[in-house]
Amino acid sequence: MSYDHEWYTRDYFLRPVNASLHLGLLKVQDEAAALCYALGAAADFQAVERLLLGKEGEACMFEVSSRPPGYVPAATTEFLEDTAVVRGESVRAQLERVRPHIKRRPRLVIDVGGGAGILCSALSYFEVPSVLFEPAASAAELFAYTHEKSGLPQRHVRLVSELGALEGLLAPLDTVIFCSSLEHLSETDREALLALLVPRLQEHAGLLIVVNTPTNHPIAAGARDHISRVDDTLFAELAARYQARIAYQHGAHLVLSWSR
16 A cells, blocks of 8 residues: 555655644644544534634634645644744643543554654553554654654554554554545555454444544545545445444544444
């Protein structure tokens, strides 16, 4: 399994629009939301915003699908200044806001297309085991960069780049996350991953979590890095095919759950 185009490089990921990485922060609209859903700290995105920002509506006020190269949306800049500069926020402060609300302790999380590993690093902070499944050639370098900028522990994270290497790690799997990554997979690769991972979620009454910037929805296939579509029709198809309950759906956010 690999990306059709090796667009996911250090230069791509370190663009100004991804400024949260330079500050070692979780992006509220996707990474922090996925963390909260996985840990049972919030049931919807409004609760995530209240928990992390103390108010609603600040984290998803920009549309990313048509920005010119190098453009940093004003709302993104203001959001980062509000959380990191004005309040002196750090990723550890973000995570400590989450800690009192944790109601779920995953046995194993797989973050598919997890990029630089900030989400897995945050899970490691709470001593939750995770697999960072990232086929990009730059994954190890970016994972090290995340540790440098955030200072989060990574001892509970395993970096995997090949689909075959996942098979021996799945016994305790109860949580799968696609954080701004589902659109980057071909339909063939997506279906191969789901066929491998979903049976474990069904066995362990797990969660399948899909997140992106809430307003970045639907996503049509055809862009250089948007290989497949992600929309409400796909969400409904996944729920029906795998007989899952839609625990939460809003814009680009979807949480599917199973019960024994």
